[in-house]
Amino acid sequence: MEGEAPLATVPTARQVPRWSELREVVQFRRPQLDRTARRLQSALTVRDLRAAARKTTPRAVFDYVDGAAEEEITAARNVAAYRRIAFRPDALRPVAEPETAVELLGRRLAMPLVFGPTGYTRMMHHHGESAVARVAQHVGVPYALSTVGSTSIEDVRVAAPKADLWFQVYYTSDQALNGMLVDRAEEQGYSTLVLTIDTSVSGMRLRDVVNGLTIPPALTAKTFLNMSRFPGWWFNKLTTPVIGFASLDEVEGKPTPGQVANMLFDPGLDFTSLDWLRRRWTGPLLVKGVTNPASAREIMARGADGVVVSNHGGRQLDRTPATLDVLPAVRAAVGPEATVLVDGGVLHGQDIVAARALGADAVMIGRAYLYGIMAGGQDGVLRAYRILADEYQRSMQLLGVRRSVDLAERHVAFTPRGTGDHRDVST
Numbered sequence: 038m039e040g041e042a043p044l045a046t047v048p049t050a051r052q053v054p055r056w057s058e059l060r061e062v063v064q065f066r067r068p069q070l071d072r073t074a075r076r077l078q079s080a081l082t083v084r085d086l087r088a089a090a091r092k093t094t095p096r097a098v099f100d101y102v103d104g105a106a107e108e109e110i111t112a113a114r115n116v117a118a119y120r121r122i123a124f125r126p127d128a129l130r131p132v133a134e135p136e137t138a139v140e141l142l143g144r145r146l147a148m149p150l151v152f153g154p155t156g157y158t159r160m161m162h163h164h165g166e167s168a169v170a171r172v173a174q175h176v177g178v179p180y181a182l183s184t185v186g187s188t189s190i191e192d193v194r195v196a197a198p199k200a201d202l203w204f205q206v207y208y209t210s211d212q213a214l215n216g217m218l219v220d221r222a223e224e225q226g227y228s229t230l231v232l233t234i235d236t237s238v239s240g241m242r243l244r245d246v247v248n249g250l251t252i253p254p255a256l257t258a259k260t261f262l263n264m265s266r267f268p269g270w271w272f273n274k275l276t277t278p279v280i281g282f283a284s285l286d287e288v289e290g291k292p293t294p295g296q297v298a299n300m301l302f303d304p305g306l307d308f309t310s311l312d313w314l315r316r317r318w319t320g321p322l323l324v325k326g327v328t329n330p331a332s333a334r335e336i337m338a339r340g341a342d343g344v345v346v347s348n349h350g351g352r353q354l355d356r357t358p359a360t361l362d363v364l365p366a367v368r369a370a371v372g373p374e375a376t377v378l379v380d381g382g383v384l385h386g387q388d389i390v391a392a393r394a395l396g397a398d399a400v401m402i403g404r405a406y407l408y409g410i411m412a413g414g415q416d417g418v419l420r421a422y423r424i425l426a427d428e429y430q431r432s433m434q435l436l437g438v439r440r441s442v443d444l445a446e447r448h449v450a451f452t453p454r455g456t457g458d459h460r461d462v463s464t
Contacts, residue, residue: 074416086409093270124448125450146178149389151181163274165187179201181203202226207303209301211300240354323345328357330366330370333370368397394448406418
């Protein structure tokens, strides 16, 4: 104000800094000389691993993992559904010594997560399915090997002798083949069978068609030239065993990949297939590919131990609902005692929190760890797990929840739908 005396200057005491004091404030990160380790160390999220995978893997292989069916609407919905979640923290709850572990099918898991089945994993990185199984054993969660895995039932067990291994089965029109696969899984001590039911015919994955990554392959010149930019990937593919459907190598007549695909995509699949498996398999039996509550109820009535709410990551029928959106209705249909898992769109530990709160016993992940394996092999898979585990525990504590078993529907709410059905998960 006019006439007011000016404010005096703030007195400042200065000193010559001591090295011992500077050393506490200025600490440099030790340089990481190994390129792969440096790449993984700098990845703070699964989306960072995705970005790294794009740089280390041929475009056609990356698209095989990253892509989905038709217009990829369902894949985008899966991701967008988790982004519509709003958390409702409990106030003044002690969260010291958090317990992320859960019980699932009679076994204790380090956190509510299962490494889901993916085909052709050795195409993404030569470490392949064995690396995923080894990481699963190391951290204490299950791994489900796919029928179309590129490492055999037996070799995965050798790689991870103490892991909780599950086997995902495609019920084929060849009953002898079905029996052979189930028997081998049982002989190798696989604990749980997962029947996938959303593959009566193959979805149209346009990225793969454009790239020529089909069955059988029909690579374009552009795809081949792009692959030539990744000599390390080529070297590993050429100096390790040929990639194929390893668990089907013993099938009489050595069917071609095209013939195998015709066997696995069976338009005649019906409830009698589930009935046969239930009689044949004495352990836990889950049915994967369920998005309809009425179907889930009937599947449980036929003797299944649980369902996996799944739309195949958007890779089969496009324009289906996001799995998170239908999860609560499926849980209500099958009741509290049934085992319910969910997959599709899980790219952050907070997604796991949301899934647990809305009724899932655990989530299955696929793309998340495949981004990791493309970015850095076995260490990349472990990095993906550590990222998700840290995010899950931190978010649970910030929500005011100390134990996984205490997550409940009151902790989450869906925000109104926006325009968020976008495919780019990198943002």
